[in-house]
Amino acid sequence: MFLDLFYGLREEGVPVALQEWMTFLTALRQGLHGSSLLRFYHLARACLVKSETYFDAFDRVFAHVFQGVEGALDDIADEVLKWLADPKNFPNLSPEELAALERLSADELMQRFLETLAKQTERHDGGDRWVGTGGRSPYGHGGQHPTGIRVGGQGGGRSAMKVAGERRFRDYRTDVALDNRQMRVALRRLRQLTRTGLETELDLDETVDETCRNAGEIELVFRAPRKNDVRLLLLMDVGGTMDPYFEPVSHLLTALHEERGLREFRPYYFHNCVYDQVYSRARLTRADAIPTADVLRRLDDRWKLAIVGDAAMHPSELLDAHGGINPHATSATSGIAWLHRLAAHFERAVWINPDDAALWDQTYTTRLVRRLFPMFHLSVDGLGDAVQALVGARA
Amino acid sequence: MPESNGFHRFKGTAGYIASGPLVDAVNCAVALERPLLIKGEPGTGKTLLAKHVADGLEMPMLSWHIKSTSKAADGLYVYDTVQRLNDSRFGGGNVADINHYIKLGPLGQAFAATERHVLLIDEIDKADLEFPNDLLRELDEMRFTVTETGAEVVAEKRPVVVITSNNEKELPDAFLRRCIFHFIEFPDAPLMRQIVDVHHPHLDAALLDQVLIKFYWLREQNELRKKPSTSELIDWISALLRAGVSKEQIEGHIPFIGALLKKEQDADALQRYDTKGGDYPTRWSDLGPRYNQ
Numbered sequence: 045m046f047l048d049l050f051y052g053l054r055e056e057g058v059p060v061a062l063q064e065w066m067t068f069l070t071a072l073r074q075g076l077h078g079s080s081l082l083r084f085y086h087l088a089r090a091c092l093v094k095s096e097t098y099f100d101a102f103d104r105v106f107a108h109v110f111q112g113v114e115g116a117l118d119d120i121a122d123e124v125l126k127w128l129a130d131p132k133n134f135p136n137l138s139p140e141e142l143a144a145l146e147r148l149s150a151d152e153l154m155q156r157f158l159e160t161l162a163k164q165t166e167r168h169d170g171g172d173r174w175v176g177t178g179g180r181s182p183y184g185h186g187g188q189h190p191t192g193i194r195v196g197g198q199g200g201g202r203s204a205m206k207v208a209g210e211r212r213f214r215d216y217r218t219d220v221a222l223d224n225r226q227m228r229v230a231l232r233r234l235r236q237l238t239r240t241g242l243e244t245e246l247d248l249d250e251t252v253d254e255t256c257r258n259a260g261e262i263e264l265v266f267r268a269p270r271k272n273d274v275r276l277l278l279l280m281d282v283g284g285t286m287d288p289y290f291e292p293v294s295h296l297l298t299a300l301h302e303e304r305g306l307r308e309f310r311p312y313y314f315h316n317c318v319y320d321q322v323y324s325r326a327r328l329t330r331a332d333a334i335p336t337a338d339v340l341r342r343l344d345d346r347w348k349l350a351i352v353g354d355a356a357m358h359p360s361e362l363l364d365a366h367g368g369i370n371p372h373a374t375s376a377t378s379g380i381a382w383l384h385r386l387a388a389h390f391e392r393a394v395w396i397n398p399d400d401a402a403l404w405d406q407t408y409t410t411r412l413v414r415r416l417f418p419m420f421h422l423s424v425d426g427l428g429d430a431v432q433a434l435v436g437a438r439a
Numbered sequence: 440m441p442e443s444n445g446f447h448r449f450k451g452t453a454g455y456i457a458s459g460p461l462v463d464a465v466n467c468a469v470a471l472e473r474p475l476l477i478k479g480e481p482g483t484g485k486t487l488l489a490k491h492v493a494d495g496l497e498m499p500m501l502s503w504h505i506k507s508t509s510k511a512a513d514g515l516y517v518y519d520t521v522q523r524l525n526d527s528r529f530g531g532g533n534v535a536d537i538n539h540y541i542k543l544g545p546l547g548q549a550f551a552a553t554e555r556h557v558l559l560i561d562e563i564d565k566a567d568l569e570f571p572n573d574l575l576r577e578l579d580e581m582r583f584t585v586t587e588t589g590a591e592v593v594a595e596k597r598p599v600v601v602i603t604s605n606n607e608k609e610l611p612d613a614f615l616r617r618c619i620f621h622f623i624e625f626p627d628a629p630l631m632r633q634i635v636d637v638h639h640p641h642l643d644a645a646l647l648d649q650v651l652i653k654f655y656w657l658r659e660q661n662e663l664r665k666k667p668s669t670s671e672l673i674d675w676i677s678a679l680l681r682a683g684v685s686k687e688q689i690e691g692h693i694p695f696i697g698a699l700l701k702k703e704q705d706a707d708a709l710q711r712y713d714t715k716g717g718d719y720p721t722r723w724s725d726l727g728p729r730y731n732q
Contacts, residue, residue, distance in 0.1 A: 059612060061616055063616045063617070064616055067471060067473065067619070070471055071467050071470070071471055074470050074471070076463065076466060076467050076470055082459075083459070083460075083463055086459070086460035086463050086464070087463055087467060089460075089620075090460070090463065090464040090467055090619050090620055090621055091467065091619060091620075093620060094476070094610075094615035094616070094618065094620045095478075095615070095620070096478060096622040099622065229606065229607060229608065229609070232607070232608060233568075248520070248521075252520055252524075255524070260527070260528070262524070262528075428609075
């Protein structure tokens with residue numbers, strides 16, 4: 045039952061490892077949670093969760109695992125209270141045992157923990173969930189005194205369940221929330237450092253080596269400073285079905301413009317699908333049109349391609365010649381052919397889709413596009429994965 | 440079963456109001472001898488915390504402020520090769536003794552000290568992505584070897600390590616696993632009153648009410664590019680007090696807006712709101728339900 049918290053967190057995608065769990069148990073053994081559920085909650089969070097983006101998931105799991113704890117308290121029989129109050133019932137560990145415990149490997153310790161848990165369940169069957177939490181394992185010892193559970197926190201009478209139930213950290217979830225700053229953090233990984241250009245930086249290690257080789261006469265060695273070598277071509281779908289996503293997409297564009305580290309960055313716009321022309325400005329007038337073939341000719345395969353769009357359109361817009369719905373530009377080549385060319389031209393390309401990932405497979409054209417480009421959701425997590433696909437090591 | 444290991448407990452200090460969970464996190468880190476990782480909005484007192492932990496626990500403090508060029512090894516020690524080379528060519532110094540050219544960094548000093556120190560590693564996210572990984576072993580075992588001399592520095596008293604991060608970069612998982620984590624939430628109004636009281640004691644209650652209402656109202660405005668934080672509030676109150684602004688004067692508008700809003704666009708937007716005759720809240724009930732419990 046206590047382990048439900050651990051596995052519940054893992055199921056929710058919170059990266060909790062055994063190491064953190066052991067830290068938490070050690071903290072409990074030292075009685076750091078005092079005698080209140082609220083402090084128990086804070087202690088568990090401090091030990092197990094390492095990013096505020098997971099606080100919401102933690103709150104949900106905690107509320108689920110320990111739900112009804114407060115209500116059930118009223119039903120706890122006196123004998124359980126007595127059992128809790130009697131220190132004899134806690135399987136105390138002698139210093140020798142403790143020392144032995146510390147030598148155990150993590151796996152064994154977990155095994156021992158599970159065994160102890162099982163044994164005690166038999167002996168003390170049916171007990172309330174909370175009692176299980178507080179007293180069933182030597183590691184999880186704590187024997188939270190039940191009266192301590194309702195806590196007068198600073199705000200006056202806030203309990204851990206209420207704190208967990210409030211879910212104040214919802215805004216920090218990375219799979220939904222997006223703002224300019226978070227995007228910049230995600231995009232910061234978009235870099236491949238190489239040494240090119242003028243040799244202006246003193247290479248101290250080389251200088252020392254060369255000087256030694258030179259019998260002590262100082263020989264200065266210079267090298268080129270490290271610079272980001274990423275060139276990014278961004279193609280953005282504008283108008284129509286993309287209008288609801290104006291805000292996140294413009295955040296993305298701002299973040300990319302502000303990302304000074306990029307060696308070169310070129311954004312172009314299109315509507316629904318890429319055809320013979322792309323546009324240098326989002327208003328998509330004929331004056332801004334640039335032949336897509338020219339773009340491909342000018343940018344070699346060292347460039348990275350990111351396409352932002354929902355990939356949802358009428359099948360004919362993607363598959364037919366003259367399929368584009370822009371009356372100013374007709375295109376003898378179908379959209380899908382252009383997408384094929386783009387995917388073949390650039391070594392690394394990604395498609396960033398603002399639509400919810402669950403919807404992707406419901407649209408025929410999105411399914412087709414996904415066969416050509418790895419698709420990522422326009423969220424902090426998705427963006428991080430997309431960046432990884434652009435510059436990371438190949439899987 | 441020991442209730443506590445008898446270590447010195449941190450309770451907050453007169454100059455620093457710490458919330459209950461923060462105190463627990465600090466004590467947890469002290470007791471388990473794990474690094475404490477502190478995140479939170481800028482201006483919520485992350486860096487100050489270390490100083491006050493040191494005060495509260497009556498330990499000396501060392502700080503290591505991380506820059507984008509910081510390397511993990513610099514925190515342990517620096518071997519001043521250039522100085523030695525210079526000495527060897529032009530005389531001076533004891534060139535034969537390499538120890539003269541080994542300078543311990545903040546982490547090295549904390550390990551070498553005979554007294555338990557509080558070590559602040561400030562803004563760890565400023566450094567290279569690999570930086571925290573390079574510190575894993577040193578923070579775990581609290582020992583390192585000076586390669587040049589073969590001497591090993593072992594921490595007799597494991598320092599209390601406080602690490603702050605502004606979230607500019609993700610920290611590696613292996614590093615996070617070793618830390619106790621606390622996220623400093625933005626203080627709510629009652630806590631903010633206590634914080635203000637520390638910096639500006641004996642402030643008129645009605646004036647403080649008006650100040651806080653305006654402050655939280657500003658923070659509720661999602662259009663703002665940079666929301667004012669605690670440190671800006673404290674500065675603003677100093678400015679108000681110096682100018683002798685009365686409670687009535689801040690009911691109708693917000694003087695010295697430059698102390699609160701640091702972005703030009705934000706200040707402009709508020710100016711426009713002001714000239715258009717926009718209303719400012721004067722009672723807590725004018726703010727959302729969150730402030731009226």
